[in-house]
Amino acid sequence: MNNQIYEYNGNAVTFQLGNGDVMVNATDMAKPFSKRPAKWLELPSTSQFIEALIAVRKSDRSKLVNSINGAGTWFHEDVALEFARWLSPAFAIWCNDRIKELLRFGITASQPTIDTILDDPDNAIRLLQRLKEERAEKERFATQARLQQEQLKIAAPKVQYFDQVLMSQSTYSTNQIAKELGMSAVSLNRKLQELRVQYRQNGQWLLYAKYQDKGLTKTHTYTFYHADGSPGTSMQTVWTEAGRRMIHELIK
16 A cells, blocks of 8 residues: 655645555545535535445445544545545545556656756756655664664563562662652762761762771662663662661661
8 A cells, every 4th residue: 555645735645545446545636625524425415425435446445435543534546536525626636636547657646846847857867765764764664673672672671670670678779769769869979978977979879987887778780771772881889778767767
């Protein structure tokens, strides 16, 4: 299926080319005129037309009128043109031109665009080359995103280990202890720094000598993935039960 989206008076209308026929999104067609395909389908004249078309084309109604959840109502080109005439004669002519061009060339364009291509074919080649490059770029991003998803799946066990083991009940993050004390993690870290319990170095909180080697904290290295999919590592310091108890005593 080849979908083509075109604008009529600033409104998008989707045409779909497949198996030598064109389907048109009737929901799109009706929007510029503040109407709905369902209303037109309820008309006795519409029912008579569709029944006659089914008999002449030896077709099924589902191939002529198709409602798709989330995608609106679609009409076969024969039905779409009849619907377009009901909406507006000028719109019907525009739809007919688009359908003819799709069936003939597989693509359609407004007359000014066609004239531009004919007047300057070299520019048309450059535009098509640019389109080809844009599509290649989109495919590259799609491939990159797929690889990142695969890497995240591989990393899932490590993430689960971090959540379930490092952050288990036997250790506590600064944020957890801060909540117990009715504070924010930023405020608690600042307070512990003022009390000369810890200091910050290279983005990590470290204990002063007085509090080292007392089993107050544990430091773990865990793996994460950057936005481009490359792996990285980071240090995470958590407090033991003894460290949690000490903080409560100091703050209170």
